[in-house]
Amino acid sequence: MGLCFHAAVKSESTAGADLPPSVRQRTDRDPGDCVRVLTEVHEHDGYPVNWPDDPGAWLTPPSLIASWVAQLDGRIVGHVGLSWSSAGDAAPGLWSAHAGVSRDATAVVNRLFVAPSARGHGIGALLMARAVAEARHHGLHPVLDVVASDTAASALYERLGWQLLATVEQQWSPEQKVTVRCYAAAVT
Numbered sequence: 001m002g003l004c005f006h007a008a009v010k011s012e013s014t015a016g017a018d019l020p021p022s023v024r025q026r027t028d029r030d031p032g033d034c035v036r037v038l039t040e041v042h043e044h045d046g047y048p049v050n051w052p053d054d055p056g057a058w059l060t061p062p063s064l065i066a067s068w069v070a071q072l073d074g075r076i077v078g079h080v081g082l083s084w085s086s087a088g089d090a091a092p093g094l095w096s097a098h099a100g101v102s103r104d105a106t107a108v109v110n111r112l113f114v115a116p117s118a119r120g121h122g123i124g125a126l127l128m129a130r131a132v133a134e135a136r137h138h139g140l141h142p143v144l145d146v147v148a149s150d151t152a153a154s155a156l157y158e159r160l161g162w163q164l165l166a167t168v169e170q171q172w173s174p175e176q177k178v179t180v181r182c183y184a185a186a187v188t
Contacts, residue, residue, distance in 0.1 A: 034076060035055045065107060067081040068130050072121060081112075083108045085104070090182045098165060146181050148180060154183075164182070165184055168180060
């Protein structure tokens with residue numbers, strides 16, 4: 001009888017219960033789970049501001065360098081991407097002017113989200129650290145833009161030591177002007 005109890009406890013603990021969060025490269029099997037989490041985040045926080053027609057494609061912009069997922073208790077609970085800068089990104093231009101480097105010397109951290117039910121475990125910080133490490137591995141300086149109304153995201157970046165470069169207005173469409181805060185990772 002004792003053997004069955006121990007086997008059951010071991011089986012339960014190896015199934016993912018109470019494991020610390022982890023981050024790994026996103027695979028081709030992950031987009032469905034990522035879209036599920038993104039849907040929860042959108043319903044809870046309004047991110048992304050404009051729900052994409054194809055959320056799976058939105059998670060994989062053409063400029064993507066790499067992306068990662070966070071797991072907690074064996075399930076995907078977060079995501080982050082790292083991309084080359086594109087015309088719509090304000091932070092790369094601000095950083096290049098500030099640091100006196102080419103815009104091409106930056107990488108944009110994007111598509112960061114964590115499931116509301118998984119917050120408070122340091123998952124956002126883990127995802128950010130992974131994206132920053134990858135940018136630095138490529139010799140790039142990490143930057144990002146965030147909608148100014150997303151105060152929780154801004155608070156995370158500031159806790160992590162990111163520098164606010166500026167707050168700017170962006171014209172997302174003929175009918176939509178958005179205020180964004182532009183950040184750069186601390187210089188190491």
